[in-house]
Amino acid sequence: KNEVEQSPQNLTAQEGEFITINCSYSVGISALHWLQQHPGGGIVSLFMLSSGKKKHGRLIATINIQEKHSSLHITASHPRDSAVYICAVRSGNQFYFGTGTSLTVIP
Amino acid sequence: KAGVTQTPRYLIKTRGQQVTLSCSPISGHRSVSWYQQTPGQGLQFLFEYFSETQRNKGNFPGRFSGRQFSNSRSEMNVSTLELGDSALYLCASSLVSGDRGQDGYTFGSGTRLTVV
Numbered sequence: 001k002n003e004v005e006q007s008p009q010n011l012t013a014q015e016g017e018f019i020t021i022n023c024s025y026s027v028g029i030s031a032l033h034w035l036q037q038h039p040g041g042g043i044v045s046l047f048m049l050s051s052g053k054k055k056h057g058r059l060i061a062t063i064n065i066q067e068k069h070s071s072l073h074i075t076a077s078h079p080r081d082s083a084v085y086i087c088a089v090r091s092g093n094q095f096y097f098g099t100g101t102s103l104t105v106i107p
Numbered sequence: 108k109a110g111v112t113q114t115p116r117y118l119i120k121t122r123g124q125q126v127t128l129s130c131s132p133i134s135g136h137r138s139v140s141w142y143q144q145t146p147g148q149g150l151q152f153l154f155e156y157f158s159e160t161q162r163n164k165g166n167f168p169g170r171f172s173g174r175q176f177s178n179s180r181s182e183m184n185v186s187t188l189e190l191g192d193s194a195l196y197l198c199a200s201s202l203v204s205g206d207r208g209q210d211g212y213t214f215g216s217g218t219r220l221t222v223v
Binding site: 033035040041042043044045047048086088093094095096097098099100 | 140142144149150151152163164165195197199211212213214216217219
């Protein structure tokens with residue numbers, strides 16, 4: 001069983017749509033991270049959160065510690081948002097990653 | 108400011124050889140962590156260094172090792188390479204160890220290692 005589960009695995013959206021990617025985890029955590037990876041491999045850290053909600057531009061990340069669940073929302077999606085989004089958690093001395101959600105935004 | 112620099116970008120090695128990868132963190136960042144990414148296993152945590160000390164280690168065999176220098180630059184070494192070690196190796200730097208900092212991690216572009 002994976003410590004971090006993401007859904008959906010793949011997502012195709014029309015430009016302008018509101019997008020939600022979900023992440024559930026089964027371990028106690030100190031923080032949850034949302035990462036973005038574009039083709040070519042480069043990873044960008046979008047959010048690190050341990051409670052509540054954070055917003056950066058069109059991106060919003062929320063976390064519910066009791067339910068062990070986090071969501072990443074993208075408002076007014078754009079083709080440049082096309083990437084793989086990865087959820088990761090730190091639990092003790094370990095770092096666990098989800099398998100990623102591949103997002104394609106069509107113009 | 109300069110980002111996280113990983114060298115080399117690409118590397119081809121033969122099975123049985125060893126390899127050393129380098130990571131220079133953002134100036135002022137004292138923590139460097141390493142990750143392996145493969146199509147089959149996804150991203151996996153290798154180890155984390157802070158102030159020249161290994162703070163955390165993932166579930167990798169002893170062939171994988173690393174170190175951090177006084178200027179926070181880090182190297183990782185893989186000995187006796189196996190075909191399965193072919194992967195993208197990423198490092199990330201942060202101000203402090205663990206998740207105590209507020210700024211998260213900054214990733215390098217990675218080193219793509221191919222073992223033949």
